[in-house]
Amino acid sequence: MAGGLLRRVVRRLGGTAPEPAAAAGRDPLVSVVVPVFDVEEYLAEAVASLTAQTHERLEILLVDDASTDGSLALAQRLAQDDPRIVVVPVEHGGLGATRNRGLERARGTYVTFVDADDIVPPDAFAAMVASLEASGSAFVTGGVERFDSTRAWIPGWVRAVHGRDLQATTLADLPEAMRDILACNRMFRRDFWDKHIGPFPEGMVYEDHVPMLRSYLRGTRFDVLAQVTYRWRKRDDGTSLSQPKDELANLADRARAKADAWALLEREGTPTERALWIARVLDLDLVPYLTHGGTAASEYQELLATTVATYLDHAAALPEARRELAARVRGPQRLAAWYAAHRDWPALASLTADLERRRPPLARLDRADGTERAAIDDHARVTTSPPLPTWWREVPLEVAPTLTLTRLTWDDDGLVVRGSLKVPGISLTPDDVALTLTLEGDAAGPGAAGPRVTILGAAPRRADAPATGSDLDVVAHIPWQDLTAALPAPGDATVRAEVALADTVHLPVTVGAGTGTRAPRPRADVLDDTTIVPAFTDDGLVVRRRRVRAVVTALAVAGDRLRVAATIVSSGDESPSLAFGAGEQAVGLEASDGTFTVALAALAGAEHDAALETIVGTKPDRLVASADLRGALPRGFAASARGTLHVIPGPRARLVAVAADDDGIRFDLIEAGLADIPAGSTWRVVVRENGSERPLMVTGDTPATARVDVPRTVGPDGIDASVASVRLELVGPDGAIVPLRVDDRVLDAQPFAAPSGAYDVRVLARRDGIEMRVEHLELRD
Secondary structure (H helix, E strand, O other): OOHHHHHHHHOOOOOOOOHHHOOOOOOOEEEEEEEEEEOOOHHHHHHHHHOOOOOOOOOEEEEEOOOOHHHHHHHHHHHHHHHEEEEEEEEOOOOHHHHHHHHHHHHOOEEOOOOOOOOOOHHHHHHHHHHHHHHHHHHHHHHEEEEEEOEEOOHHHHHHOOOOOEEOOOOOOOOHHOOOOOOOOEEEEHHHHHHHHHHOOOOOOOOOHHHHHHHHHHHOOEEEEEEEEEEEOOOOOOOOOOOOOOOOOHHHHHHHHHHHHHHHHHHHHOOHHHHHHHHHHHHHHOOOOOOOHOOOHHHHHHHHHHHHHHHHHHHHHOHHHHHHHHOOOOHHHHHHHHHHHOOHHHHHHHHHHHHHHOOOOOOOEEOOOOOOOOEEEEOOOOOOOOOOOOOHHHHHOOOOOOOEHHHHHHHOEEEEEEEEEEEEOOOOHHHHHHHEEEEEEEOOOOOOOEEEEEEEEEOOOOOOOOOOOOOEEEEEEEHHHHHHHHHOOOOOEEEEEEEEEOOOEEEEEEEEOOHHHHOOOOOOOOOOOOEEEEEEEEOEEEEEEEOOOOOEEEEEEEEOEEEEEEEOOOOOOOOOOOOOHHHOOOEEEEEEOOEEEEHHHHHHOOOOEEEEEEEOOOOEEEEOOOOHHOOOOOOOOOEEEOOOEEEEEOOOOOEEEEEOOOOOOEEEEEOOOOOOOOOOEEEEEEEEEEOOEOOOOOOOOOOOEEEEEEEOOOOOOOOEOOOEEEEEEEOOOOEEOOOOOEEEHHHHHEEEOOOOOOEEEEEEEEOOOEEEEEEEEEHHO
16 A cells, blocks of 8 residues: 555655666666767776666666777677676677667666766766666756866756756756756656657767757656766867767757757747756857857858858747747857858957957946946957847856955055955946945844945956956955944954845855965954954855953064064053073073063074964964054064964075066065075976976075066967966075065066066966966967
8 A cells, every 4th residue: 555655655756666676675676777888998997887886776778880990899898807797799880770779679677878988986986876776757967067088077957957956946946957968867767758759869979969858848847966977078079979070960959959849849848948058058069069150161051050040040039938048158259150141250259269269259248228237248359140049149147256355455544355346247447336335244233334446447367367357456445443343342243245246136245265476465453452363264255253361462573582562451460571492492481671672682492483473371373563663674574464473493585576577577585584585506497287286497506586477388289378387495405495485566566577577477486486377468369
């Protein structure tokens, strides 16, 4: 009775009840269909990933499509090592026919497909079976990772579809699923496949598109896994069937697959599902062909124009499609499709070149007719196409802005916040936006809002910026009175940001820290008996107020001794003592006439970067330097980001100036440690290029100065790269690295631009060396 009820409930959810064998405790049999054709180089690795599955009850069908290399012989040898492997030789018929022959031999409760040059993670099948057994859904689809010989990456459509686990969902619940129509990242109930999907089309590439679309339309319920269940190889030689997008036959197969899919949608799909498909075709499927279309042969161009125009006509005739296009098709893709449909090949070629150089056209805010919207703007390009219709130009303003913080400093008035504001897909000017910061948290007072940010001006788009979006440099001054009002007592307050793109469009802004040479260095400042410290957490930027027990108000070298003046905030009846470091290597200071002194020679034995600490009773506490002291510390001493003071007993150099001209880049440094930099120290400079390093010419007779040629690098494609990454190290005569640091004034002043504007430079101290990032501005124009 209970089993029958379960099966009836599961059928209503669109799947089938678990097999009796599974209910009795046996794992269900999974049939894995692997088409094999001239993949001798990859086959053993693919099969090894299958035999290593933690779900072991498999039949692995290696269906050889009349391979001309050693694939069949290799498959037969592999079958000798594992009885679960079955080799099925067939006449040559292509991928669709080979999969169909495998399906004819498959005996499993579930069926899945794997291409013979790809890899399946060890627990993929176990996770998929477990999901289907729990949900009763018709099929499950898992995340995909692409990889080649040098790297691995998660495609954008995978992040959109596989952001979280879902069971028994539908296309109406997850419309983004339409972007995932691979055959190999999913597992089907065999009875569902036979009844509702049927065989693959034969004699064409992209044979999986229509069957996978059919599975969504007829499956009713399916599962989604966030974990990667399939690793999809991108061959370095481009020999995979789906890779040569510049070939007419490949475009013809894609066009045929899309036409067959549209015919299916017209018969069985809803208007919303048809709209989702149009958006997918224009934003994803046809993009690789549009990339080649501007310079392709006339026959290729004619087929591309006809195909694109067909889908634009479908969209124009379907109101639901217009809404989906506005939300899902990116601006550059819209322009490319429009130019192709109107056979404006020079404009398409020009747009393609801009996109390859990461210079996409951006939408602009448009208030001409009294409404507030964004619209695609490509006015600078010479075209013969008619103007874009309004429904194809408009871009929704529901975007996700970010504020990437690059500097956090203090001035006499309070905290200075500098960063880069990015609103994806929208071209910004200072008059377009207003950014507001507020402080929120347990310690924040009511109504504690920071001032409106002053926008400095439109920053040039960085060459390493994402393919969509724009940047504005911004700076916010948060006065002391606002900070103290927000933090009346020790505690934390989170900085929130909101951007107003128009009078009625206000969007929350994600606040985060920059990286590399754009990374901020939060520093503390002192207020009465507390420090206020900006810091980064998972929630973004946090401002923390903490009590301190002592504040250093003066630190100077007199003769051979260091003198320290400190204000002890709270010590009770006990006399405090001061020391650099703790434990056996601590170097104590002597109290005399309200100050503390120590011989410089004694500090030579201190630990590296030992902190100045005050000890009252048995409890040590690090001292904090007052803000006006930190910029005037004597050689051998430094203040940390938290405001604490440290001794530098060994040699160290600090970069205090960078000068860029059209012939080279000069670095000026000063001694920063108590010990001198060893005589005979030399510079070592390397340029990173395509995973390796090569030396860069450096001149400079002393550690105080280094001059390098302007570095240039070549990318993997053989084209000059717009960004060069360089590392500078100062090496002592014994081979030891002399630590290098960068002065705050240098960090605040960058980037350093060449007089001609050809390039600019950013620097950062990292791992005792200096990292230099040189951006060639002419290469990004």
